[in-house]
Amino acid sequence: MTTIKDVAARAGVSPSTVSRVVSNHPRISEKTKRQVRLAMEELGYHPNVLARSLAKKSAEAIGVLIPSTTEEFFLNPFFPELLRGISEVTKREGYDILLTTSGSGREDQQSLERMIHGKRVDGVLLLSSRMHDPLMQVLKEHPFPVTLVGRPEIDLPITWVNNDNIDAGYQATRHLIGLGHQRIGFLGGDEALLVTRDRLHGYHLALDEAGIPTDRRLMFSSSFMEQGGYMGMMRLLALPDRPTAVVASDDLLAFGAMRAAGELGYRIPEDIAVVGFNNVKLCEMSNPSLTSVDVHIYELGKKAALLLIDQVRNTGEGAHAVTHELVRTQLVIRHSCGGGKTLSYAP
């Protein structure tokens, strides 16, 4: 292991000079700069990041905390796409990513505290936000650079990036209503997730606006995504007055729903229309292709990382203002809802 001292000795200068060369200090003579660089070459020197971080009190890394529903989370294409956005900016800004998963709510808390106090990261990116999230408590107690992907349940002074999920739910439902549907089902993901609740909220808004009464039997939630969508659709189709359209609050749910409908011999969109959320790659590949609300996951990831790094860099300064950003949302119309054509409403 070659250290800064070895280089110093080799170059005939002091360790501090080497340090300055490494960090591109301005006032250093070209000559010694060359000498030091040469010595570094010859010795194959690489600075010890740990020691540097300890001295500078900055880790040059951000933490990404994957929520306790780890397994489901990994399975959803949402995750890699978000991570892609995040890594795009961390790479550009010179930060590393520390990935932490946890099995339970308690572990979530511990992981977060370890990250915050362990000084291994300069800030943390929180993925997903749920009701009564114990993490929020931790954040309340310890001010620390954090960005939430989603929104906090209660008004908390923390930075977050989110979609306007209420509006997204509204738009999707509105689309179906516009196509003439009156009985519209709602397939939700984990009910504790705020995304689910917000999209459901939007669904209700659209229904109310159109004067369509809501029917509890038309709503079904499950945290098992594809499977949940499958089961939910089965249930909806079993109703005596089955829906002619379904809003699935996640593309995976929608795929499960489509699978169920297909197996029962219902045609999409002729017999039942489906709309999803997230607009994952698969939407265009499925048959029929899935109409979905694009929430721009990649953008979401980039924004979140950027906002976090901003905080990290301006910490301590006056600018302690928290920021909230809403990433726009966009309905992408494909074939799963049919066009303005004739729809068969036969039950």
Next chain:
Amino acid sequence: MTTIKDVAARAGVSPSTVSRVVSNHPRISEKTKRQVRLAMEELGYHPNVLARSLAKKSAEAIGVLIPSTTEEFFLNPFFPELLRGISEVTKREGYDILLTTSGSGREDQQSLERMIHGKRVDGVLLLSSRMHDPLMQVLKEHPFPVTLVGRPEIDLPITWVNNDNIDAGYQATRHLIGLGHQRIGFLGGDEALLVTRDRLHGYHLALDEAGIPTDRRLMFSSSFMEQGGYMGMMRLLALPDRPTAVVASDDLLAFGAMRAAGELGYRIPEDIAVVGFNNVKLCEMSNPSLTSVDVHIYELGKKAALLLIDQVRNTGEGAHAVTHELVRTQLVIRHSCGGGKTLSYAP
């Protein structure tokens, strides 16, 4: 920021004693243990991981190096599934994951060197292996705990975990031949990837064994996965003597191929059979469901992480033996090749 000294003062002991309590040193009186624990509570103390790592010369973290084809890599369901396996064991073993992406081959090298010498991680997991990989050079020069997911092109003394991809390719092709196919196409991913080459190799073996002549026109490679599969299939179907079956070396390629066939009005499996690799979740959901070689990605990730951590822990000791492990492979027969078992769940 409360340090070990603060706790020491509060508890009326020396810093070293606190350190011992933290690390559960055996010979410490119950009494002082309680005092120290109390002080830690009251002060909300959390050890500084950086300082600890610096002193202990071990980072309690492993690096995961995502290859230069970052974007494609994130898009493939292979990635999150592998990561899930990795994180499963790192969590259990108390290691954190440092994710590093890079844009180019050069950056790959630098990232690796930074990780190795920067001491921020104790070992590195290399995902994917390609021809003439510059990373191998780095590994040759610096002995360091590394595990490769895949296999090195040349015989290098490094630990790796892989599938028997040659056999996998052989099995898939053999399956098609068994169903009576004689003209079988091959859709490959990035040609520089050893996976691609190995699976192609297996394809050739099966063909040779059956006495079927190979035809260059039946092989098409592209690193753009779904799109590549689409284009490749288009090309294959345009041939005067088109294939009746296709081996696609990745499920995504297979989906693209199926989409192309569908758009042109070919039925699967009646008109053309398709088999893929990886057995991603989507295989069962697609229509028709995709016959695919399960390579047990999750297992692959777990094994890789485990082997790496083993190395990390036994480094310096005599046991410097590198290990190679082959994760078994298994053809999962569904509907995209026909012939197989008749499944009845149609309405």
Next chain:
DNA sequence: TTGTACGCGTTATCAG
């Protein structure tokens, strides 16, 4: 422009 000396927060060694 460069060197000295000290601090960053812990752990390990060696006394006691």
Next chain:
DNA sequence: CTGATAACGCGTACAA
């Protein structure tokens, strides 16, 4: 069982 003291490798006032 516990307490000094010296690393760990690097950054940075302060002085020269």
